[in-house]
Amino acid sequence: MPTKPLIQAAIGSPSHEVRIIGGQWKRSKIKVLDRPGLRPTPNRVRETLFNWLGQDLRSWRCVDAFSGTGALGFEAASRGAQSVLMLEQDPQLVTLLLETQKRLKAQTVQIQKGDAMMALQRLAPNSLDLILLDPPFEASYFEKALHFAANALVPEGWVYLEAPEHWTDEAIQACGLEPVKYMKAGAVHAHLLQRPFEG
Numbered sequence: 001m002p003t004k005p006l007i008q009a010a011i012g013s014p015s016h017e018v019r020i021i022g023g024q025w026k027r028s029k030i031k032v033l034d035r036p037g038l039r040p041t042p043n044r045v046r047e048t049l050f051n052w053l054g055q056d057l058r059s060w061r062c063v064d065a066f067s068g069t070g071a072l073g074f075e076a077a078s079r080g081a082q083s084v085l086m087l088e089q090d091p092q093l094v095t096l097l098l099e100t101q102k103r104l105k106a107q108t109v110q111i112q113k114g115d116a117m118m119a120l121q122r123l124a125p126n127s128l129d130l131i132l133l134d135p136p137f138e139a140s141y142f143e144k145a146l147h148f149a150a151n152a153l154v155p156e157g158w159v160y161l162e163a164p165e166h167w168t169d170e171a172i173q174a175c176g177l178e179p180v181k182y183m184k185a186g187a188v189h190a191h192l193l194q195r196p197f198e199g
Contacts, residue, residue: 016032022055023075023079025104026078035092038068040069041071041162045190049072053192056080057079060076061128062128062131063131064085065149066136067088070086070097073109074100074104076130084108085112087114087116087120088113117148125151126153126155127152127154128153129154132159133162137163137164137187143171146159155198159194161190162188162190163189165189177194180192180193
């Protein structure tokens with residue numbers, strides 16, 4: 001059955017910081033650099049995503065690919081995720097991620113500098129509960145990223161996909177995933193996907 005947009009929300013003007021919305025670091029600030037193409041996931045979208053997933057992520061193993069500011073990954077860690085691997089290629093953004101990790105004393109967060117696509121491809125099969133995918137909107141590798149993510153997830157594990165367009169159910173299913181939730185916020189199309197249980 002086709003998924004329907006749940007929320008229509010406006011994205012506010014760019015700022016130089018965002019705040020963690022929930023969990024142990026609620027209201028903590030994350031700095032945002034002025035970088036071309038860097039768009040932290042809007043507060044409303046992050047709030048909705050973790051309402052979908054639930055607020056208690058204890059025992060969850062997560063990857064935040066294309067981390068950028070780390071807003072998504074730190075939200076997961078704030079809610080008790082067992083481990084959060086952040087993947088980022090930009091050296092200045094990596095430095096900022098490390099500063100945020102140190103300030104929050106985020107011991108369950110690991111930050112890895114390098115190409116997110118290569119890292120996604122190397123993830124162990126059936127090893128993760130949640131993969132957060134927010135690639136640069138001008139990138140052409142959304143489909144490959146979804147295939148790699150589906151392979152790394154445990155059955156019934158989750159993928160969050162942020163994209164410049166609404167992905168059809170058929171396109172998502174071709175990547176080995178099932179659409180579960182969808183919302184649009186300004187230019188952001190947010191998708192919650194799940195690897196089906198193959199029993």
